[in-house]
Amino acid sequence: MNLDYQYFNRPPRSIKSLDLNKGDESVLPIYNVAGMIERLNDLLGLQNDFYPCFDWTFPPPIFSPASGPCLVEELFSEKSITPGRFSIYLHIPFCESICKHCYYTAFSIKDPKYLRRYTDYLIKEMYMYSNILDNQTCESIYLGGGTPTYLPNNLLEMILTNIHNALNR
Structure with a gap:
């Protein structure tokens, strides 16, 4: 899974230990791995567009250091x-x-x-x-x-x- 985390202080912990691109069926043996990867990619794409799901940081990730106010x-x-x-x-x-x-x-x-x-x-x-x-x-x-x-x-x-x-x- 290739997500851009430039505005976040860390990637979501839920995907750290599971490499979904490998399709390792031993990790999720009872699920259709290919379908699950596609669905997770869609969901994570939606969640990370503006409001990352449960990846809250301060200051908010929409304020990048380069674009913040000077005064x-x-x-x-x-x-x-x-x-x-x-x-x-x-x-x-x-x-x-x-x-x-x-x-x-x-x-x-x-x-x-x-x-x-x-x-x-x-x-x-x-x-x-x-x-x-x-x-x-x-x-x-x-x-x-x-x-x-x-x-x-x-x-x-x-x-x-x-x-x-x-x-x-």
């Missing part, structure tokens, strides 16, 4: 669906362990200094956007990852306090 002002220059309102997504990419079935970008880091360092940079980034988002209303805050609750309570509190401070200046 914060450019990033927020497009009109919002609801003018004057915005939502925030904070990616917390840490987990106790990395699950084989999970396709999120996540790291199993135990050292608290790295968690604190990530939190510090996340907060710096929030303040970077604060002037641009001035006089607008934050409708929602999404915490995702990983496992956001993997962060110690003091770091989560620090993030939420700084969101409030950055957006209410």
Whole structure:
């Protein structure tokens, strides 16, 4: 199977261990392998056109490094669906362990200094956007990852306090 993964941080795990081009019938002995390859190619082609099925990354794969905005002002220059309102997504990419079935970008880091360092940079980034988002209303805050609750309570509190401070200046 020849798929282009240039916009993804890794290929889907579901096809890593199975080379469908070989037609190895010992792997799938009860199925029509040729028909299955054709069907999987069709499905993966559809899924990877715009939204890769369960291969979510941050930043979204539709933003390639070459075509991203150069300035914060450019990033927020497009009109919002609801003018004057915005939502925030904070990616917390840490987990106790990395699950084989999970396709999120996540790291199993135990050292608290790295968690604190990530939190510090996340907060710096929030303040970077604060002037641009001035006089607008934050409708929602999404915490995702990983496992956001993997962060110690003091770091989560620090993030939420700084969101409030950055957006209410």
